[in-house]
Amino acid sequence: MGRCGAAGMACTRLLRNIGGNIRGAVALEYGLLAGLIVVALILAVKTFASANLSVWTNVTSKVVNAG
Numbered sequence: 001m002g003r004c005g006a007a008g009m010a011c012t013r014l015l016r017n018i019g020g021n022i023r024g025a026v027a028l029e030y031g032l033l034a035g036l037i038v039v040a041l042i043l044a045v046k047t048f049a050s051a052n053l054s055v056w057t058n059v060t061s062k063v064v065n066a067g
Contacts, residue, residue, distance in 0.1 A: 017024065
């Protein structure tokens, strides 16, 4: 079994099964693509939220200073 042990063998067996199965490979690709889309959406929302907070902070300070 080498240094990997039983868990390493199970991992190797799983990867071999996924690699030999076309449907598994396609599912893996779709999973990676979905993960990439989720990361992009999170970054976009975070950027938008930061910009939006900046705008409303500016509006708030102008209203407070006007009164």
